[in-house]
Amino acid sequence: MHRMHRRDFARTLLAAAVVGPPRLSALAAPRVNGARLDAHLAELSAFGRNPQGGVSRVAYSEADRQGREYVMGLMRAAGLDVRVDAGANIFGRRKGRDASLAPLLIGSHTDSVPEGGNYDGAVGSLGAIEVAQTLAESGTVLRRPLDVVVWSNEEGGLYGSRAALGELTDRELALTSNSGKTVRDGIRFLGGNPDDLASARIAKGAYAAYVELHIEQGGTLDREHVDIGVVEGIVGIDQWEVTVEGFANHAGTTPMDQRRDALLAAARFVEAVNRVVRSVPGRQVGTVGRIQAFPGAPNVIPGRVVCSLELRDLDAAKIRMLFDRVRAESDAIAKDSGTTFTFRPTVENVPAPTDPRVRQVIADAAKSLGLTTKLLPSGAGHDAQDMARVAPTGMIFVPSVGGISHAPNELSRPKDVENGANVLLETVVRLDAL
């Protein structure tokens, strides 16, 4: 399916190339204002700031809403024509010379995980606005329109970009997000319209290309002192809600050998996930990040535990194989402990390779700026994996110090952020010229 997409993308770009020759003058485009971008990052980090550093700007929260208001202000200041679509995604348009051409799309997201950092999503969102601002200030008018997008609820499961694919189901709209609101209420809270999601749909070919700047969130670029990561693809991410049912009973009067302790079974499950994922070579990862025991009192044997399971790899078949082995382990634990395990799929994102031509443009752009590059996969999911299904898509990574992300001390150095925004700017100019 992705191979077929790549053929489509090639046609799109070739069709574009017929319209006019590369504008070599654009290669001398001005550079972004790194200090301003750094200041904007600091200002955005005020929304949802935590005492211990970083932010809890979970999607659909008041902090999220306020952060988005701030960002829309920046977009208007950059001369962009701002609108919020039915999926609560923010779009800001800069006109091109030829309104009949498919626009380019750049952007990222501004929501965070609970107790997250100041760079994940923010760098790409504010970097894209900085690119638009730089184009405006330098009087550079591209052939194509340029849209800057800030996707809604990326961290909860790419809800904004999946709304743009027309894929949000009623079941998902009814799910409760980390904000405490349902997805439906959250979209409405941010100014979207969950009853008119069809209007948010982006058709295949509607955009000439999508490019997302992001922090790596892993330690490869930082460890190897590489300036820019050119993303070869985004791993598949499957998540399940796992429910372990045992039997709640009094912790003082129930002998050890007569218990059906759901938390003891869940503990064995957590260990099994780790053991299974590490039992085969490769870069796959598996995580249990959330857990709750019910009723949840120190003097009651847990009768039920609900926890999450997440598996990631560039190869969908490997994820399936790992899941099958985890299930087999949980069957054995259930049998041994008098409990039952049920797995409810909550997120299913197939691996998404980026477009080879966009990849090449990014690498060339970086080289033209004197920056070193490395081709690498994205272990994290991104809205780019959704856009890859409707537009030629690329991703630009900048280093994360120590590989730390989704944590308060997440950090990308100002110079690296500036480099990333300049590569994004140069990539936009080059894609426009194709």
Add this chain to the structure above:
Amino acid sequence: MHRMHRRDFARTLLAAAVVGPPRLSALAAPRVNGARLDAHLAELSAFGRNPQGGVSRVAYSEADRQGREYVMGLMRAAGLDVRVDAGANIFGRRKGRDASLAPLLIGSHTDSVPEGGNYDGAVGSLGAIEVAQTLAESGTVLRRPLDVVVWSNEEGGLYGSRAALGELTDRELALTSNSGKTVRDGIRFLGGNPDDLASARIAKGAYAAYVELHIEQGGTLDREHVDIGVVEGIVGIDQWEVTVEGFANHAGTTPMDQRRDALLAAARFVEAVNRVVRSVPGRQVGTVGRIQAFPGAPNVIPGRVVCSLELRDLDAAKIRMLFDRVRAESDAIAKDSGTTFTFRPTVENVPAPTDPRVRQVIADAAKSLGLTTKLLPSGAGHDAQDMARVAPTGMIFVPSVGGISHAPNELSRPKDVENGANVLLETVVRLDAL
């Protein structure tokens, strides 16, 4: 220490015996109204009722407050003079013939664990009120005053009876209870006065005896078809809040071999607790009933986990030995996983033997009613363990069907509840006559 207490108790009872001879006429006292007691249990179960059965009437909640209002109404209807002490314990007094004598005290609690059952605490509280009502209806006036007590917040850690011992600390008053309120705010919410706890204090010798009727919460009486359990002692209960610190990081970009996953370490801890407790012979139990991972998102490696640890045994030295072994195991897990474990004691209840004379009176009372008895320990903690330090104390158990407790399908049969209340009535009459 407990041996010394028993000598004190003996003196108290002997002193009482000097006042007058046993009133043998009292042995012909009327019996309780089992149908009414059953109806009262059903009525109380409406407060905090859960759709799946049972109640969540956690201490200091609105359901708890309403349940107590209902119970105070029953006490007044039984002719008791009702007051709420500074620790939010409800006392209802029935006058005796000699106001100079130390009163007898009977009662239990009406709060529940989250998702608990309809019998734990309720049987003893309503059973004690039924005893008072029966005395009133039959015109039986005891020598001694009789107090019926409903202790506050038993399930959270015997807060009401410990307030009566003058043992609640400022630290404990500041703890957040299952209701969401601090203990201090909760006591005030129920009509107590946390700033005047000294007034709630019960001095040693103030009561001639304390007797608590309760469901067994274990399966021994039900399995062996015994009518009445005579409790030989209450196990010691130690609880800790255990914090595991690892390092929160992105679940997609952090390789498996570079994680410091606090939940994986906590899972190993949960297994270790079970293994250690089962590694030695005896009736000791150990439980992890509550767990939370932070930040608690499916796509973030947990950086911190907070869970509970509880150990119970009739022998304090064994609890200490088990805890030392659990700590040694956690040290090994910490070293292996790059995490740290800290243990904060939250509850420390030493084992409490009941008074041998009160035990004998209960056994004799049961036999006089044609009921079978068995001497057994209480694996559950009770307010009786606190009262055992200031008054000769006994406990009467009635069977729990299937040994199920702290769960919605907790059940004690109406006939067994009636038997228990009759044994309590007969015990009161006999103690009064000593």
